[in-house]
Amino acid sequence: MPVEVPKEKWPGSVRTITLGALPSEGGTRKRVVTVGGETAMPFMHFEGEIPNPPVVAIEIKDRKPDDWSPLLLETWKDVIDDPAQWAAAAEAAGADLIVLALSLTNRNGEPTSPDEAVASVKAVLRATGLPLIVFGPGQAEADNALLVAVSEATKGERLALGICEDKNYRTIVATAMANDHLVTARTPMDVNLAKQLNILISDMGLPLDRILMDPTTGALGYGIEYGFSVMERLRLAALQGDKMTQLPMIVTPGFEAWKAKESKVGEGVPASWGDWLNRAINWETLTALTLVESGADIVVLRHPESVKRVKAAIEELMAAKSLVS
């Protein structure tokens, strides 16, 4: 007797969003990346469509970072002083897109100027054909000053500018609107807060298909269950037809995992923790994959080995589609 597999039929779907613009579209990218479009929960191929696989971004900085793990500094040591070379190396390592995180201060310890930020962004755009996400340093005033300059200097590239938060989003959204870019909207692990920020941003007139939402997460062992649950509920709401949650999700497991003691610390930890590098990569990989399973469309990573492993896993999960049909 054939077994009838129960299927959930969802009325809603996630919006499809494209990052980057080809020369024919007014940009300079060699390829664009499209995310979203899901009509089912992650990898539930038998219930609906997962038209675009989750993608992996590699995070680079405009200069050598002060607070990154020595393991990461070692990995990128040949390119770490030049964002253009770093971007090219990230592309070679298999990144689907690049996240450039601007620093609050330049190499000399002075505040990063808008001109310096524009120069870094342009150098990265020249060095890679991948779409680009640009994060400000994370301080409202600096974010606004640097991102406005970057946005104006790269009009038409369909960058994603971040990070919009509920206390500081107007300036970033306004400049993204004026220069044909996207924004990322971050809220602290809460379904309602995520929805609220999306409403605030769309109230300003930015179409919903230019917003990526970042529901924030924690690393493995540091609250990832909570992040998982919030993302899962956001996706369930989207599939149930709640327009303000039907946005692709971007999360930063690299940033989170490399903050964890297990990745950051190599000495004075129990021997049973095993090899430091292996452990750190495992931490980042597992954090990222867990989030992919909860509905992340873009995961931002730092180590090339993690990128390789996460991409391989995504490929397998997508291949499961053929088993269904």
Added chain:
Amino acid sequence: MAVYRVTFNHQTEPVVVKSGTLITEAARLAGIEINQPCGGQGRCGRCVVQVTDGKVRQRSALRLSAEDIQMGYCLACQSVIEGDISVVVPEQEKIERRLVTDRTAIEVQPIPGYAPEYQQTLKRYFLEFSPPDYEDQTDDLSRLQKHLRTDLGFEEVEIPISLLKKISSVLREGNWQVTVYLDVLSTNDGNPTARMVDLLPNRCDEDSPMWGAAIDIGTTTVTLWLVDLWTGIVHAQVAEYNAQIRRGEDVISRIIYADKEGGLQELQELVVGTINQLIEIACKRVKHHRVSPQDILKLTVAGNTTMMHLFLGIPPSYIRLAPFVPTFNQAPLIRAKDVGLIANPHAVVDCLPGVASYVGADITAGVLSAGVDSTDQLTLFLDVGTNGEMVLGSKEWLVTCACSAGPAFEGAGVRDGMRATTGAIEEVWIHSETYEPTYRVIGGGKPRGICGSGLISLLAEMFMTGVVDKAGNLNTSLSTPRIREGEHGMEYVVAWKDETEHGRDIVITRVDIDNLLRAKAAIYAGFLVLAQSVGVPLEETEQVLIGGSFGKYLNVEKSIQIGLLPDLPWEKFNFLGNTAVKGAYFALLSQEYRTRIHEIASKMTYIELSADNTFYEAFMAAMFLPHTDLSRFPTVLAALQDSNIQFQTN
């Protein structure tokens, strides 16, 4: 243990205290008044005094500048006496008197068809005895009891020893004719319990009034109605600030204060003092009768659970500690002298039953007087105060919860917030193009601050004109000098300093807006959780009844615009004023109504929100203007579209 001498305000006679005493405690001994709005937690900084001689140990100097400390200023509630000191106490801020008579007196109709013979538990009987002689040497008490039994049918009457003391003289003074007052509660088994309340010589006029009082002990205001139990007519309505305010503005501060040494007794005396004061005023206000406090023979009391504990002098400590269990929800009947009321010492004091720590007798009484327990319509009953208590139901069922809305709607926790008294801005209109406000001030003079209804109106106007976005952020891209960077972040100027009474700008800050958002979100989330708990959509509510004195000034339109009240047609909202005192009044008159309150208390299902995950979710969703789910507020959505509000930046 060492003792020290503390001199206040250069008085000649110092008070002697043990080492480790706080200045506030010493002041109490010296009879000096020091206000402690936060209940002595050292949070509000309002109990500042100056130590002019000697030293104290300061546990905390919050809100004091280095210069203040240098000059000897300290927080009286945080300063430990460890030596002889002299203290100067600045003149204390007077607690502004509300316009009680003008604004809160309401016309009250007695219960239709009120028949005291059947409904009133206080009974008046005339008895005539044969005097004792050598043939019949029955003692006076037995003689009285025999007549109570044979003439009136009471097998057993509880007679307090203090009444026993005067039996013999009263019997003889009236020449063996007496009027006896009994409080008779019928019980389920058919044997009524009777308590003797008073015994007076001679026969009194059968139509003369029998005085009783209905009381609501509010955290902020105590209300008393003086009633003729014979006719049911309310002869005086009086209200006064609860004198406990000086020892904490909200219930939690009071509970903390009660935990301090001597605190409980002091709070009990303060509230009884307030009631006694009201009794005196009410007696004087009665026309055509001379009434003295001693003539009051029965008192029915409503109030929240904490107030009831403090009134009876019972430690309320566990009300604020998880799992939030009070000592009692229903107190036994007591006599006036047990708590120090100046009514007749044997007057029965009937404290009405509550449901839980944060749903007290004020709510059960309110449900009764609002008729929630007898209506076919799905009713939402709401009492807005520091705590938002709410009840959803009909005659079939009732569910209730209490959410801590905070004191924002009473003007506390808001920079220029104030109570609804003279000088308070009570309504605001903002021009949608110039962003210039117009406002109305209570009393018509210059403004001093903004009261709760003013804050709701202001927030609604700011939202509807785009001065703030849906998250309450001020829109800095609007061209108006009224939106500016203040000491505590962005703010909107409601009144420039040349318009105000105190010569300072009246503003609303981003922090104030957050406090208001939290308050309104807590209340709306409470509605949703109640509705979800019984599986009815909130929109199906057929009437919304709003009690509490604040409720009267609530503007429905503005309240819906900010998402405080559900988006229902305006005609479904009804403001009832003080429903608690009215419920107490009904219970005072009629035993049936009293029984109904007890039934309400026992049948109402209490939902503890702190143990309920759905509340947090609903709260976060409501922390938005008007709500994250805009489809719950269709009329607000339509109004926003109509007025074509542009949220765009320039």
